[in-house]
Amino acid sequence: GQNIDQPTEMTATEGAIVQINCTYQTSGFNGLFWYQQHAGEAPTFLSYNVLDGLEEKGRFSSFLSRSKGYSYLLLKELQMKDSASYLCAVKDSNYQLIWGAGTKLIIKP
Amino acid sequence: ETGVTQTPRHLVMGMTNKKSLKCEQHLGHNAMYWYKQSAKKPLELMFVYNFKEQTENNSVPSRFSPECPNSSHLFLHLHTLQPEDSALYLCASSQDETGGPNEQFFGPGTRLTVL
Numbered sequence: 001g002q003n004i005d006q007p008t009e010m011t012a013t014e015g016a017i018v019q020i021n022c023t024y025q026t027s028g029f030n031g032l033f034w035y036q037q038h039a040g041e042a043p044t045f046l047s048y049n050v051l052d053g054l055e056e057k058g059r060f061s062s063f064l065s066r067s068k069g070y071s072y073l074l075l076k077e078l079q080m081k082d083s084a085s086y087l088c089a090v091k092d093s094n095y096q097l098i099w100g101a102g103t104k105l106i107i108k109p
Numbered sequence: 110e111t112g113v114t115q116t117p118r119h120l121v122m123g124m125t126n127k128k129s130l131k132c133e134q135h136l137g138h139n140a141m142y143w144y145k146q147s148a149k150k151p152l153e154l155m156f157v158y159n160f161k162e163q164t165e166n167n168s169v170p171s172r173f174s175p176e177c178p179n180s181s182h183l184f185l186h187l188h189t190l191q192p193e194d195s196a197l198y199l200c201a202s203s204q205d206e207t208g209g210p211n212e213q214f215f216g217p218g219t220r221l222t223v224l
Contacts, residue, residue, distance in 0.1 A: 008149070030208040031209070041217060042215035042216055044215070045212040048212065097213065098151075101150055102149075
């Protein structure tokens, strides 16, 4: 079966750095996505990785290792507004997104 | 504002009611999706439409019936639902249903409660 694993919840301090991990087992691979979802709101796109390596976009970076079935989302200089759920999703061989259950990130002052 | 709107935002219905959820996208996309989001569970893909044709039905019970009259509008018709169907129903759209970044844009969702 297809499976995406990510931690249920993480806590970090304002101004710090946090890394959210995602491991996946899917039938085929056509890219990995990270989305951010604030409570009561729609998920919004953060990043896309299809080749191994690090993609940097401002305070957020996303890393992919296809051989290990592993990705992480790195958030730097954390702000209170970064408190949200972070969803990892993989596009499989049928171009359908397989989703993780999300990681709830709590930022403390 | 993602360019995808959903109505209603909240819906409470009895098990014998019939209701419909509406989704509209203003992005010129060709693919539209219905997802179910339950607490602490992964997003569950329900239906996919690509160029108005249904391309995916993930073993969804027949009490959920989708309709896609054109590339901009998507409906989910609800009939004789069960309490376990209570969840957030999200609509999304993307340029089309292929590889590449082609990210999905989500609406704000309809919070459905079945009594």
